[in-house]
Amino acid sequence: MARKRTDKEGECDVIGCSKPGLRSLAAKRFSSAVPDAQVPGSRRVRVCKDHYKKYRKKTKRDRKLERLDW
Numbered sequence: 001m002a003r004k005r006t007d008k009e010g011e012c013d014v015i016g017c018s019k020p021g022l023r024s025l026a027a028k029r030f031s032s033a034v035p036d037a038q039v040p041g042s043r044r045v046r047v048c049k050d051h052y053k054k055y056r057k058k059t060k061r062d063r064k065l066e067r068l069d070w
């Protein structure tokens, strides 16, 4: 099936966000950690700096939260 792919290389996968993506995460993990950010139903999502920061804030389990605000 020819489905149009919208995952441009290096772009954040969160719907409505087109910032450059830095990190690749499991879509389930990301959407459960950041429920207000909608991601396409793919296995992995690429997120930008800002969304990754949100994700990290919600998943501060085994890593310390970074204090620097980048």
Ligand SMILES: [Zn+2]
Residues within 6 Å of the ligand: 012, 013, 014, 017, 018, 019, 047, 048, 049, 050, 051
């Ligand atoms: Zn983003």
